[in-house]
Amino acid sequence: MNYWLLKSEPDAFSITDLAQRPGRTEHWDGVRNYQARNYLRDSMRRGDLAFFYHSSCAAPGIAGIVEIVREGYPDFTAFDPFDTHYDPASTPDKPRWYMVDVRLRRAFKHVISLQELKSCPPLEDMKLLARGNRLSVMPLTPAEWSAILDLE
DNA sequence: GCCAACGTTGGC
DNA sequence: GCCAACGTTGGC
Numbered sequence: 583m584n585y586w587l588l589k590s591e592p593d594a595f596s597i598t599d600l601a602q603r604p605g606r607t608e609h610w611d612g613v614r615n616y617q618a619r620n621y622l623r624d625s626m627r628r629g630d631l632a633f634f635y636h637s638s639c640a641a642p643g644i645a646g647i648v649e650i651v652r653e654g655y656p657d658f659t660a661f662d663p664f665d666t667h668y669d670p671a672s673t674p675d676k677p678r679w680y681m682v683d684v685r686l687r688r689a690f691k692h693v694i695s696l697q698e699l700k701s702c703p704p705l706e707d708m709k710l711l712a713r714g715n716r717l718s719v720m721p722l723t724p725a726e727w728s729a730i731l732d733l734e
Numbered sequence: 735g736c737c738a739a740c741g742t743t744g745g746c
Numbered sequence: 747g748c749c750a751a752c753g754t755t756g757g758c
């Protein structure tokens with residue numbers, strides 16, 4: 583069982599959007615970074631839990647918890663010329679990008695703000711808070727996971 | 735909108 | 747393989 587953090591811009595896809603999907607389940611598409619792709623493709627397991635992080639918005643922070651319900655498979659949005667995440671270098675025969683399916687476990691009543699995360703000593707070394715970090719899919723240690731839950 | 739940090743691209 | 751230029755991310 584692994585712990586993760588997934589970033590999304592709420593303008594594009596928010597935790598409220600996920601809550602409204604059938605089965606509160608949706609594919610996590612659009613990741614176009616190799617390190618993040620490798621996590622999605624190789625390391626995420628069905629049953630793993632992830633924080634849903636809202637980025638690039640007025641109130642960045644962790645909005646809730648999702649469960650991985652389908653392990654890595656080709657991100658088909660890369661095959662669609664009309665999709666914003668289209669990548670002609672990725673084909674059904676040789677897919678370059680991968681996604682997983684996530685199901686909403688619960689949305690927090692209050693988003694745990696980035697500021698709260700930054701001022702929590704046990705989270706000092708968390709990847710998310712590292713200088714210049716841009717990774718949109720990242721692992722968390724069990725200690726980080728529970729420290730964040732304590733902030734709720 | 736600004737800008738620092740980072741990843742990718744492409745010429746050499 | 748180097749590295750400058752460029753595009754993107756993401757907080758503020």
